Amino acid sequence: MPRARRPEGTITRGKTAPNRLRRVDRWIVRVHGPELRRQERPLVVDLGYGASPITTVELFGRLRAVHPRVEVVGIEIDPDRVAAARPYEREGLSFRLGGFELPVERPPALIRAFNVLRQYEEAEAWQAWDRLCAGLAPGGVLVEGTCDEIGRRAVWVSLRRTTGEPPARADVPAARGPAEAGGPWGRSGRWEQSARREPGGLRDAEGRPEAAGPWDPSGRGESGSAREAGDRPETAGPWESGSAREASRRRGPGGRRTVPRPRDGEPAGVPQTITFAAHLPTLSRPSDLTERLPKTLIHRNVPGEPVHALLTAFDRAWASAAPRSVFGPRQRWIAAVELLSREFPVHTTPPLGGRGRWRLGEVTVPWPAVAPRPGGL
Numbered sequence: 234m235p236r237a238r239r240p241e242g243t244i245t246r247g248k249t250a251p252n253r254l255r256r257v258d259r260w261i262v263r264v265h266g267p268e269l270r271r272q273e274r275p276l277v278v279d280l281g282y283g284a285s286p287i288t289t290v291e292l293f294g295r296l297r298a299v300h301p302r303v304e305v306v307g308i309e310i311d312p313d314r315v316a317a318a319r320p321y322e323r324e325g326l327s328f329r330l331g332g333f334e335l336p337v338e339r340p341p342a343l344i345r346a347f348n349v350l351r352q353y354e355e356a357e358a359w360q361a362w363d364r365l366c367a368g369l370a371p372g373g374v375l376v377e378g379t380c381d382e383i384g385r386r387a388v389w390v391s392l393r394r395t396t397g398e399p400p401a402r403a404d405v406p407a408a409r410g411p412a413e414a415g416g417p418w419g420r421s422g423r424w425e426q427s428a429r430r431e432p433g434g435l436r437d438a439e440g441r442p443e444a445a446g447p448w449d450p451s452g453r454g455e456s457g458s459a460r461e462a463g464d465r466p467e468t469a470g471p472w473e474s475g476s477a478r479e480a481s482r483r484r485g486p487g488g489r490r491t492v493p494r495p496r497d498g499e500p501a502g503v504p505q506t507i508t509f510a511a512h513l514p515t516l517s518r519p520s521d522l523t524e525r526l527p528k529t530l531i532h533r534n535v536p537g538e539p540v541h542a543l544l545t546a547f548d549r550a551w552a553s554a555a556p557r558s559v560f561g562p563r564q565r566w567i568a569a570v571e572l573l574s575r576e577f578p579v580h581t582t583p584p585l586g587g588r589g590r591w592r593l594g595e596v597t598v599p600w601p602a603v604a605p606r607p608g609g610l
């Protein structure tokens with residue numbers, strides 16, 4: 234009999250709570266519900282559900298409301314937690330022992346991994362992104378993030394499985410306002426990050442460019458299409474092969490290779506967006522969310538790094554929007570996001586953006602706006 238493979242990864246704290254992941258689930262349903270609905274029997278994996286399977290059960294209920302045949306599998310690396318989850322199994326919902334190798338019969342259309350990678354080293358988190366994306370169905374999505382104990386503050390990144398096509402241009406929305414000296418704009422007056430495209434671009438499950446904002450209905454994005462001589466060379470953060478990330482993933486933390494690479498060459502997935510979400514009445518400023526940054530960014534919140542520039546600008550916008558507080562924190566947040574969108578390429582149209590999303594205390598920006606600088610640390 235073949236020996237069962239050891240699950241890839243490490244058992245970590247199993248802390249969880251009912252309704253903790255409501256913000257990301259609401260976003261998944263709104264943003265990815267339509268593409269799940271187009272599939273006959275989509276498979277969704279909840280990786281690392283913790284000591285109780287409650288958030289997996291909730292995800293199942295929320296997805297079944299939009300697709301009656303969706304199947305959800307909760308995967309945990311701790312056998313005791315799998316045993317504790319068994320009584321919750323029902324048609325379309327099951328639990329099993331496993332890790333980053335994803336022990337499922339068919340590749341999932343979507344993986345949610347929440348509060349799992351924060352307890353790994355940064356290099357391992359980059360490797361896990363790659364490993365998990367390699368396990369997705371073509372065009373599938375990984376939603377990886379972190380939140381506080383009761384889900385009032387959350388930050389998540391969505392990544393799309395690459396399909397092996399030649400790299401496409403990223404669709405980076407242009408900031409809407411005038412260039413500001415000293416801001417994230419280049420000397421050319423273009424947003425500096427616009428030169429930092431990701432292979433694959435923003436694509437939906439069928440590989441079509443995802444709905445773009447008002448900056449360019451073609452989905453190509455003006456800022457993504459032009460790079461002047463003198464702009465920075467086209468290299469991205471550690472997601473790119475040939476970068477510091479490549480070196481660190483060869484090495485692994487402490488010189489070990491802890492998570493096997495899915496394959497050599499191009500990454501298996503491309504980060505698309507990052508979303509910040511908060512319970513606004515208890516938020517003192519947008520940078521309160523820094524403590525919830527995913528592991529791949531948490532050490533990058535330092536001057537000179539894009540994520541730091543974004544959050545600093547967001548705090549400035551929040552301060553400028555203070556007079557709107559008389560109408561409540563939602564109105565202040567909406568005004569601050571509108572100000573931010575003059576400087577940074579915020580998603581401004583549904584499903585990723587617009588006032589309907591912002592009033593929920595959310596904002597989504599394209600990943601290149603926060604991608605770490607190559608060799609930044």
Ligand SMILES: C[S@@+](CC[C@H](N)C(=O)[O-])C[C@H]1O[C@@H](n2cnc3c(N)ncnc32)[C@H](O)[C@@H]1O
Nearest residue numbers: 242245247248249281282283310332333347348
């Ligand atoms: C803090 S709990 C998060 C629970 C739940 N997702 C939440 O957000 O409330 C993290 C869980 O992930 C599990 N875990 C860590 N690495 C894993 C891996 N590689 N594969 C599967 N589960 C993993 C841990 O055993 C732990 O139970």
